[in-house]
Amino acid sequence: MKPRIMTLGSHTALQILKGAKDEGFETIVVVKKGFDEPYRSYKVADEIIIVDDYSEFRSLEDDLKEKNAILIPHGSIFSAFTVAGIKDSTVRYFGEKEVLALEESRSRQREWLQSAGLTMPKKFEKAEDIDRATIIKFNGAGGGKGYFLAKNKQEFDEKMAERPHEEGYIIQEYVIGNPIYVHYFYSPLNDELEIMSMDKRYETNVDSIGRISAKDQLDLNLQTSYNIIGNIPLVVRESMLAELFRMGRAVVEESKKLTGKGMFGPFCLEMVITPEMEYYVFEISARIVAGSNPFVGGSPYTDLRYDVPMSTGRRISLEIKNAIEQGRLDEVLT
Numbered sequence: 001m002k003p004r005i006m007t008l009g010s011h012t013a014l015q016i017l018k019g020a021k022d023e024g025f026e027t028i029v030v031v032k033k034g035f036d037e038p039y040r041s042y043k044v045a046d047e048i049i050i051v052d053d054y055s056e057f058r059s060l061e062d063d064l065k066e067k068n069a070i071l072i073p074h075g076s077i078f079s080a081f082t083v084a085g086i087k088d089s090t091v092r093y094f095g096e097k098e099v100l101a102l103e104e105s106r107s108r109q110r111e112w113l114q115s116a117g118l119t120m121p122k123k124f125e126k127a128e129d130i131d132r133a134t135i136i137k138f139n140g141a142g143g144g145k146g147y148f149l150a151k152n153k154q155e156f157d158e159k160m161a162e163r164p165h166e167e168g169y170i171i172q173e174y175v176i177g178n179p180i181y182v183h184y185f186y187s188p189l190n191d192e193l194e195i196m197s198m199d200k201r202y203e204t205n206v207d208s209i210g211r212i213s214a215k216d217q218l219d220l221n222l223q224t225s226y227n228i229i230g231n232i233p234l235v236v237r238e239s240m241l242a243e244l245f246r247m248g249r250a251v252v253e254e255s256k257k258l259t260g261k262g263m264f265g266p267f268c269l270e271m272v273i274t275p276e277m278e279y280y281v282f283e284i285s286a287r288i289v290a291g292s293n294p295f296v297g298g299s300p301y302t303d304l305r306y307d308v309p310m311s312t313g314r315r316i317s318l319e320i321k322n323a324i325e326q327g328r329l330d331e332v333l334t
């Protein structure tokens with residue numbers, strides 16, 4: 001039986017499922033009750049399995065395996081299952097699960113990116129050391145929620161006191177420049193790296209604070225927050241592309257030294273570019289990111305390479321299709 005493409009109903013599921021259908025696969029979505037309407041309305045799922053809670057997924061696994069389902073991971077799978085849950089799942093999975101451990105730990109992720117030769121914002125071990133603008137990031141904060149800025153220990157302590165329940169965090173240099181998110185795809189079948197698309201984020205309230213005067217901002221004692229609500233398409237100066245390809249290739253090659261198959265499929269480098277044109281990478285996401293959602297119909301970059309609208313979701317299914325045709329499906333699954 002031909003594999004079916006399956007994912008959870010959230011994040012980038014619409015483009016994953018639509019892309020799978022465009023490549024000739026049948027699709028399955030597992031979705032929480034109350035969140036199923038988009039998958040019905042956009043007609044991207046051949047089968048919709050509704051659950052009360054994602055903890056029920058385990059009990060569906062035998063049925064999904066019988067249907068020859070391949071699970072396509074995306075960001076929401078981590079909040080639904082946790083990394084341990086994904087590792088334990090017995091359904092076939094697109095990607096190398098070993099990369100999850102690299103990515104999950106901020107310190108291992110840092111080692112990975114730095115040994116690939118990328119520049120990262122400086123990390124401060126303790127608040128006493130803060131000597132410049134810093135951003136405080138809490139562990140497990142989905143989409144930048146609750147992050148704050150501090151320029152010295154006193155400000156750090158004051159703001160931390162307002163958040164008594166937060167536990168793990170890191171203190172990172174706040175790099176002044178333009179944040180961009182570059183969406184890559186690496187194929188282990190032909191060893192090619194593609195830049196699929198790019199985005200910038202639309203975050204509340206940091207992207208709206210400039211709508212009121214600086215005086216009002218101060219009078220209201222506004223604090224910036226980085227809670228993501230959407231993504232905006234972006235293209236960069238063409239002369240920047242060579243460096244972005246070089247950076248993407250470097251993290252792929254480094255991942256091959258650190259894990260079995262290395263990282264393949266979609267991934268994203270999240271960076272801030274300064275006026276001196278330095279690229280500071282503050283995070284890697286080793287899977288499809290929500291910033292690729294504006295490109296369901298392809299991007300300016302995929303239009304250069306493909307004659308059909310090629311979303312990142314569709315590119316995943318194309319990779320699976322190519323792997324099947326070459327008898328190499330095992331190479332892209334865990």
Ligand code: ADP
Pocket residue numbers: 121135141142143144145147172173174175176179201203226270272282283
């Ligand atoms: P999450 O980890 O939840 O994805 P991010 O790490 O993407 O959150 O960060 C949220 C926001 O903070 C983004 O707007 C990003 O551009 C900004 N940001 C993160 N790290 C830095 C940094 N070191 N310097 C400047 N801005 C940063």
